Amino acid sequence: MLGISILLAVSYRHIAKSTGNLSATGAVAMLLTLVLGAYAARGSIALSLGAAVIAAVLLDMKPTLHGWLRLIEHRELTAALQLLVLSVVILPNLPSVGLGPYHALNPYQLWWAVILIASLSMVGHVAMRITGAQRGILWTGLLGGLASSTAATLALARFARLQPSLEGACAAGALGACGVMFFRVAVLLGVIQPILLVTFGGALLVTGAVLLGLAFLQWQQFSGTPSSEAEIAPMAPFDLGTALGFGVFLAVVAVLVPAAKQWLGAGGIYVLSAASGLADIDAIVISLARIHSAGELGTVTVITAMGLAILTNMITKASIAWVTGGQQVGQAVCKGYAIAMLAGGLSLALNVYLL
Numbered sequence: 001m002l003g004i005s006i007l008l009a010v011s012y013r014h015i016a017k018s019t020g021n022l023s024a025t026g027a028v029a030m031l032l033t034l035v036l037g038a039y040a041a042r043g044s045i046a047l048s049l050g051a052a053v054i055a056a057v058l059l060d061m062k063p064t065l066h067g068w069l070r071l072i073e074h075r076e077l078t079a080a081l082q083l084l085v086l087s088v089v090i091l092p093n094l095p096s097v098g099l100g101p102y103h104a105l106n107p108y109q110l111w112w113a114v115i116l117i118a119s120l121s122m123v124g125h126v127a128m129r130i131t132g133a134q135r136g137i138l139w140t141g142l143l144g145g146l147a148s149s150t151a152a153t154l155a156l157a158r159f160a161r162l163q164p165s166l167e168g169a170c171a172a173g174a175l176g177a178c179g180v181m182f183f184r185v186a187v188l189l190g191v192i193q194p195i196l197l198v199t200f201g202g203a204l205l206v207t208g209a210v211l212l213g214l215a216f217l218q219w220q221q222f223s224g225t226p227s228s229e230a231e232i233a234p235m236a237p238f239d240l241g242t243a244l245g246f247g248v249f250l251a252v253v254a255v256l257v258p259a260a261k262q263w264l265g266a267g268g269i270y271v272l273s274a275a276s277g278l279a280d281i282d283a284i285v286i287s288l289a290r291i292h293s294a295g296e297l298g299t300v301t302v303i304t305a306m307g308l309a310i311l312t313n314m315i316t317k318a319s320i321a322w323v324t325g326g327q328q329v330g331q332a333v334c335k336g337y338a339i340a341m342l343a344g345g346l347s348l349a350l351n352v353y354l355l
Helices: 002-019 027-040 045-058 060-070 072-093 106-129 136-147 151-160 164-192 196-220 240-264 268-278 282-293 299-325 328-355
Strands: none
Touching: 002 027, 027 045, 045 060, 072 106, 072 240, 106 164, 106 240, 136 151, 136 164, 136 196, 151 164, 151 299, 151 328, 164 196, 164 282, 164 299, 164 328, 196 299, 196 328, 240 268, 240 282, 268 282, 268 299, 282 299, 299 328
């Protein structure tokens, strides 16, 4: 192994210097051949043959694999590597114990929530990239809602201001982004505290489904426009600063929720939830779900607080749509929100009555 490695190193240096080709595929393949031969000589013939066949297939697919790699942007590779560091390197080594004020800071659970949100953002970005340049405005809303429905609404509202002829299509994308948000919240609850879905899950799914239905109906009215050719910059993949910032925000909310409960009772939690929803709902939803799983808050209090956070968040997005996108976008979004919230409220009331 050492002798062949030296020979390959000298050969690689000569080829790279004379031709400018930096490919090390041949050298790696030769070393792999030696290793597999030695492994077969030790008795693992079937495994060595299988690995050799796989290696041969990969070598044959080299042009295709290079084509795939060229599609990956540097920021996407960086985000993927950072996500691997967060989940594979850091997470397993964090303690799962309550620390700090009110023992509300569990490093493992906080970091796990950061990874969950970062993964959703990454999935949304990758999905938008896969759909390509023809994805259209509706795809921007649907896939952007995986990362941040507020950011998607703002991007669509700005585009509607620049392209007034596409205001209706942008409103459809904003409704779709909000609809995806409700399904995202349901996923968060299902992972962190599934029992809350028994009471609140139906309302979340109904509201999200109504919003998606209204988005597609709104979109049908503008399917004949060239909106499918309209370009909106895709949502950026998460970066380390964003992930750490969300973790800090989540930690602050995790401490403020029990503090509000101790000093102000349920009313304090409601005020905190409403204020948190103005900026983001993920942090307050995760904090409330974790506290409910620990038995420190009742189901009614948690659901009411989450409802307030969602309501204020939707008010924020409706304001963004109206102020930034214009009256037509704002009216369509507000009307859709009102219909969906009414359907969700009726679903929640019916579920509570049946339970």
